[in-house]
Amino acid sequence: MTGTEELEPNKRRKMSEEPKNPEVTPVAENSLDEITQLDQLDPAELAKLGYEFVTKTEADVARDEKFLSKCGEGDLEGVKALLKEGADVWYRDEAGKSPLHAACAGGHLQVVDELLQAGHQWNAVDNSGKSTGEYASENGHTEVYERLIQEGCRVELILGVIDRKDEKAEEAANKDYLSQPLLYEGEKLLDAEKNGVMMGWEKPLMERHAKIICPSEGLDILNVGFGLGLIDDEIQKYKPRTHTIIEAHPDVYAHMLKLGWDKKPGVRILFGRWQDVMDQIEHAFDGIFFDTFGEFYADLREFHEHVPNILKDDGIYSFFNGLGATNQFFHDVYCRVAEIDLRGMGMTTEYTPINIDPSADQIWEGVKDRYWTLNEYRLPICRFMD
Numbered sequence: 259m260t261g262t263e264e265l266e267p268n269k270r271r272k273m274s275e276e277p278k279n280p281e282v283t284p285v286a287e288n289s290l291d292e293i294t295q296l297d298q299l300d301p302a303e304l305a306k307l308g309y310e311f312v313t314k315t316e317a318d319v320a321r322d323e324k325f326l327s328k329c330g331e332g333d334l335e336g337v338k339a340l341l342k343e344g345a346d347v348w349y350r351d352e353a354g355k356s357p358l359h360a361a362c363a364g365g366h367l368q369v370v371d372e373l374l375q376a377g378h379q380w381n382a383v384d385n386s387g388k389s390t391g392e393y394a395s396e397n398g399h400t401e402v403y404e405r406l407i408q409e410g411c412r413v414e415l416i417l418g419v420i421d422r423k424d425e426k427a428e429e430a431a432n433k434d435y436l437s438q439p440l441l442y443e444g445e446k447l448l449d450a451e452k453n454g455v456m457m458g459w460e461k462p463l464m465e466r467h468a469k470i471i472c473p474s475e476g477l478d479i480l481n482v483g484f485g486l487g488l489i490d491d492e493i494q495k496y497k498p499r500t501h502t503i504i505e506a507h508p509d510v511y512a513h514m515l516k517l518g519w520d521k522k523p524g525v526r527i528l529f530g531r532w533q534d535v536m537d538q539i540e541h542a543f544d545g546i547f548f549d550t551f552g553e554f555y556a557d558l559r560e561f562h563e564h565v566p567n568i569l570k571d572d573g574i575y576s577f578f579n580g581l582g583a584t585n586q587f588f589h590d591v592y593c594r595v596a597e598i599d600l601r602g603m604g605m606t607t608e609y610t611p612i613n614i615d616p617s618a619d620q621i622w623e624g625v626k627d628r629y630w631t632l633n634e635y636r637l638p639i640c641r642f643m644d
Contacts, residue, residue: 314346322349329357329373332366337373347376354385362390362406365399370406380409381588391587403587410591411598418556418595435552436531440509443624447486447510452626455551456485459616463578463635466612468492470639471545471574478502478541480568482532482561483549483578484510487517500524502539506531506550532561542570549578555592559599566603566642575605575640584631593636604643609636 314322325345328336337357341347350356358378361369374380383389391410394402438450445458468489472479475497481490484505493501501524505511511529514520520527528535532550546569548561558577565575581596582588597607612635622628 318344318346322346323351325349326351326355326357326360329366329369330360330364332361332364332369334366334368334372337369341372341376347373347378350384354383356382356384356390358382358390359384359388359393362394362399362402363397365394365397365402367399367402367405370402374405374409380406380413381591387585389585389587391590392585395587406587407591407594410588411594414591414595415598418559418599436507440507442486442513445486446625448625449551452624454622454625454627454629456488456549457616457621457625458486458488459614459621460578461488463612463614463637464488465492466610466637467547467576467578468496470576470637471547472496472498473545473574477544478570480504480539480543480546481549482547483551484514484519485549485551487514487519489547489549490519494522498524500526500541502526502528502543504528504530504532504535536564536568539568542568542573544570544573546573546575547577548575555581555595558596562596562600562603562605565640566605569642571642573641576638579609579636579638580629583629586632589632589636593638596638600640601643605640606643608639610639611635612637 321340321343322345325337325340326349328340347357356378358370358373358380359382361373381389391403391406394400394406435449440450440455441448447455447457449455469492472493476499477496478500479493479496479498480502481493482504484490484503490501490503501522503514503519503525505514505527506529511527514527519525528538546565548558550557569575579593581592582590593609597609600607613633614630614635615633616622616630
């Protein structure tokens with residue numbers, strides 16, 4: 259999930275997709291095999307995606323190797339000169355290390371700026387999957403790391419505006435998920451491909467979320483996405499006056515009915531995609547939680563646009579924060595993007611850190627991919643601005 263392609267989203271949440279980059283990538287013909295994220299595509303397919311093929315001479319390769327070296331040394335003037343000579347800003351060595359990786363590892367902020375202005379991908383990863391941000395953070399270069407975060411936010415916010423003009427592909431992906439059978443296996447809810455829709459290790463997080471959106475008893479609460487029912491079980495402990503649950507998947511809805519959720523006092527189930535049932539909401543809420551599967555960040559942002567209309571003035575909104583949760587750098591970018599988007603809707607966002615460690619192999623037994631690899635969960639607490 260790198261380069262110009264949108265990553266296969268974190269299996270738990272499609273809002274956890276890897277950030278995108280709008281640049282068209284020139285690919286050296288004699289180094290194509292090294293571009294691992296494209297190695298499944300033939301030249302014709304790559305050309306359709308807008309990739310430009312360039313056959314490099316030995317002199318070109320020597321120049322680009324020198325360019326990579328100058329970036330690592332922090333030689334700004336040397337970098338500028340080589341760029342004028344036609345150095346390939348997209349060059350990679352045998353390990354997939356890019357000029358931006360080299361500059362970030364050395365903490366050379368001015369070179370980083372120069373490369374970004376020249377069109378280098380902010381979200382490039384090497385052959386081992388390590389991002390430019392990780393090169394900076396692992397070497398203690400906080401200024402460079404922050405600069406990359408800012409660039410990531412700038413690009414993602416621009417692309418977000420573009421993407422909102424054409425949402426058909428994301429809607430189709432969501433409907434495809436809803437048409438597939440789900441399977442409850444103990445503390446796991448899996449889709450047809452054994453991706454984790456929700457898992458029991460999340461229970462402590464749901465306890466904290468429920469405590470945040472239910473600061474007292476007798477409140478009006480909305481939850482979007484039932485899953486294993488972890489947060490809904492917790493919400494019930496606070497004896498809500500009303501407890502509205504929106505659930506779109508027919509298998510989960512059937513599971514809810516089997517457990518008797520439709521008969522619980524104060525509980526109202528709205529069966530359908532949240533996009534299709536919002537007009538059935540009858541009142542504002544003291545607390546709102548959002549946690550869906552099979553959607554992208556754009557869907558989360560779209561829901562955020564509804565929150566100011568259905569949240570009481572002193573209410574609290576939160577969501578499952580699985581944004582980029584297999585890479586700390588991308589997670590940091592998306593947390594910042596979400597905060598900026600919510601600020602534009604008149605809401606503040608505070609992230610409360612919670613230490614977690616769902617790394618044990620037995621937790622993920624029978625699950626296709628791990629959708630979480632971080633050691634800290636940032637619980638979002640969103641309120642209206644004063």
